[in-house]
Each structure stands twice: as structure tokens, then as C-alpha cells.
Amino acid sequence: MTHLQRYTLDLAVEHMVLLEDHFEDYAANPSSACKECMYKHLSAIAGLAAEGVQFFPEDRARWIGLMVWARKTKKDLGNITPESALRLKSELREHRKKIEELDLDVFGCTVCEVIKQHIGGG
DSSP states (O other): OOHHHHHHHHHHHHHHHHHHHHHHHHHHSOOHHHHHHHHHHHHHHHHHHHHHHHHOGGGHHHHHHHHHHHHHHHHTGGGOOHHHHHHHHHHHHHHHHHHHTTOHHHHOOHHHHHHHHHHOOO
């Protein structure tokens, strides 16, 4: 993994984890302060996802999906409710899990990846 890939992946996951916590906090105790933090994290996630599209060309679909989700969620943030916050947390978790799979240092088997590259398969 290149330095740029590592940086983008790590920072994107960090922002997603923090945003998941904000969604949960908002569901329990809605406040405008939570919305401000959510807006900041959504902006960062959208930007990092756009970088991910460039730095992970073989996994563009994951990053595009995250980018589209973050931009739409940011646009709709004014209408967030405690119930929708929990739904958004679940959606974000799904995106995070897909992005985390790219961290082969943690979740990958390099031997399996080499075999996949030589014989194909998924």
C-alpha cells in the first residue's frame, strides 16, 4: 500500500468511526452541536472518498458509493431525526466495513491475494 493510500484509508475510517458515534449521540440527545460535527465529518469523508477514487482505482465503486452517500447525507442533514440518525449510523457502518476490507495489513491474507491474482476468482 502506498503512503497516499494508507493516509486516505486511515483518515477516512477515523472520520467514519467518529461520525458513527455522533449519529448515536444525536439519537440519544439531539443538538445543533452534533449537527456541526456531523457536517464536518461528512465533508471530510466526501473529500477523502474522492481521493480514494483516484488512489484505489481497482476499488473505485466502494469509494464512489461512500462519496455519494456522504454528499447526500450532508445535504439532508437539516432534516435529521433521532430515528434517521440510527439508520444513517447503520448505513455508514456498512460503508466503513467495505473500506476497511482494503486494509490488507489487517484484514487481508497476502497469500490469498497472490493466488487470486494468478488464478482469478473472488
